[in-house]
Amino acid sequence: MSRFLDTLVASARANLGADGRGLTTGDPDDPDRRTWGQVHADALRLAGALGHDLRPGSAVAILAADPGLIATAVQAVWLGGGSVTMLHQPTARTDLAHWAEDTLRVLKMIEARLVLLGPPFEQLADVLEENGITYRDLAALAAEDAEPLAGPLDVDEDATALLQLTSGSTAEPKAVRITHRNLRSNIRGIVAAGSFDPATDVSVSWLPLFHDMGMVGCLTVPMAVGMEAVKITPADFLARPLVWPELISRHRATVTAAPNFAYAIVGRRMQRADDGQFDLSSLRFTLNGAEPIDPAAARAFTDAGARFGLRADCMVCAFGMAESTLAVSFAPVDRGMEVDAVDPDELEQRRRAVPVAPGAARARRFVLLGRPLSGLEVEVVDDAGRPLGEREVGVLRVRGEAVTPGYLTVDGPRAARDADGWLDTGDEGYLVDGQVVICGRRKDVIIMGGRNIYPVDVERAACEVEGVRAGNAAAVRLDAGSRRERFAVVLESKLAGEAAAEKELRRGVAARVLDAVGVRPAAVVVLAPGSLPKTPSGKLKRTAAIRLVPEV
Incomplete structure (x- = not known):
């Protein structure tokens, strides 16, 4: 059994009693608390209910919102020797045909045998069926009084535990392969650096579980070390x-x-x-x-x-x-x-x-x-890969036991580290x-007149102007790589559509950016709230935002 699973099981056994540390979900309207020992018992039953659908090395995708169900499902898959992929969740504005197409590509890429479908996404069952995707009802499985899995399967340290879908700027899906060794190493580092005490610390989080900070930091870490955790959904927070x-x-x-x-x-x-x-x-x-x-x-x-x-x-x-x-x-x-x-x-x-x-x-x-x-370990290198000294700016690279061995892509597996173990x-x-x-x-640095201008400086300046939605401005490169490289600012504002107000806002943003970085944007584009392209985890997609800039 991997050392990560050893830690998980030990945490469950240490928190069997009613006073054990555990997980609270459903707050504030319908709170439900289970100890980590109870979550473990539920996970063993769920693994038993999955039967032959859960095999060592199999990739299982999960599409659900309830953190309690997800916690049980994730642990069940790990106990049964499988790997977990949290699928990106559609929203009310999502085109379900496009979502199904993207999801089908992801499932094919990771070679998933099964999707565990939980509330509130049951209505997507028809979409999955139409596309030939096998699924099981997660809530029904969790309610079954099935014969529990006898115990965790013997899993190798370098077996895949998590396939984390990245939220990059391209349309091509990619999954970071996280092993049991990777998880154990990073969890140990996090607990030490944060001075966490499982006996006294209590975590509260609303972060999405399809993002690494939510899944690893705010669910897997408390589960593995036996720390009290409270989880609500991103929708709860946004509302x-x-x-x-x-x-x-x-x-x-x-x-x-x-x-x-x-x-x-x-x-x-x-x-x-x-x-x-x-x-x-x-x-x-x-x-x-x-x-x-x-x-x-x-x-x-x-x-x-x-x-x-x-x-x-x-x-x-x-x-x-x-x-x-x-x-x-x-x-x-x-x-x-x-x-x-x-x-x-x-x-x-x-x-x-x-x-x-x-x-x-x-x-x-x-x-x-x-x-x-x-x-x-982290080091900074120049374009030729030569290490740089303190306060010299270059490319950051990292290596160590927590670093992924590689990616799964639509074109097959791809290594992430060089021959010396460094990740760019x-x-x-x-x-x-x-x-x-x-x-x-x-890739986002704007190069003008031999100067390196960082988009975040432009974006912060733009957001200081009254009328710009906080955190909703993107600085994008125009004519990238050419001698006439320029940039534009694409932002959201409630003033969008009001010609006079828009004109004044554009003028104000251009002046503030010029004051902040010494260069005036070639264009300022004002959009209605909710128009800026973002990843499922809420990050700006600058490359996609370029398409919103008219010819200037």
Whole structure:
């Protein structure tokens, strides 16, 4: 049996009694709590109910929303020797014909034998049947009083545990292959870096389970180490964002995690909340990752939370990617967010992060993302692969036990690491005293007049203009790779369609971007809310946004 499964089973056995640590779902309307021992027993029964549909090495896809059902199903598949793929979930705006076409390609790519279909997606059964996709009703299976699987199957350390669908900018699907060895290594690193104590820590999360931060960080880690966890769905959060601090207050949560945009949303709403509405004094660890971190938004969240007892030093900024299972680096716990202010000219023209005074008028500000987790190493190299020194900007690469061996693609398996075990992250950045700093995605960097302009700087400037929806501006390259490379800003605003207001907004955004980065955008495109192309996990798809820019 793999060491990851050993850990999972040991956690279940340690939490068998009624007072054992466990998982709460359905909050706040219909809470249901099971200990990890009960989740394990349910998983063994579900594995038994699956029978011959679950075989060692088989790929099983899951399409469901209920975190409780998903937790049982995921563990059942692992106990039966299979691998899990969380399918991207359709929304009310999804074209189901296109979704079915994309899903069919994914299932063929991963060679899935089965889809476990749970609420509220039962109505998609007809779509799956029409496309010849085998499925089982997850809720019905979980309710069966089946003969339990006798015990976990003997699984090799390098067997696939998770096929994490990536949310890249191309239409071609790709899955990161995460092994049992990868999972165990990254979980150990996360627990150590976060100083987690399973006996006392409580996690609250709304993150989607088809994303690595939700699946690995907020479900698999608590399940594997026996930490109390509270899980709601992304739909719950989006419908009422303040449910997040409410649940933190109710459950005396110590740990939570989210992308930067969520802290921005909740920070603004907490500013308008009544005194005493929340009690966030128990929270010691708020992980900020999965997308570029805006220091102003993160600070606004902790400032707004101070009125409710939130510690100023609780914010832990992180760097991670699906290819490293989840986490690459965590900033030090209990030090709060630390920002590196650097000279913009040195950065853009000489690719050096030369520090300036924190309050300097002209500065680029980047968040320090901590040192690599145990078992991982990070280095910065130039275009020829030569290692660079501290504060020299280049390509970040990572290697270690948690790094995936490769991908599954529509054209077959593809290796992820080079001959020396290094994975190219695709990010540009530098190191400061061993801490990782990310400047931006290499493929998105805008090169103008020999300067490297990072889209995130343009996007933050645009979002500072009144009328632009927070977190909903994309800077995109035009004429990429040419001598006349330019860029445009595509943004969302409620003012879309109002000619005079749009014109004024475009003027304001262009002026603010010029002030921030010294270059005026070739175009500013104003869209209605919900129009910007995004990945299923909510990240901007800059490549797709280019198609929304008219000829300029």
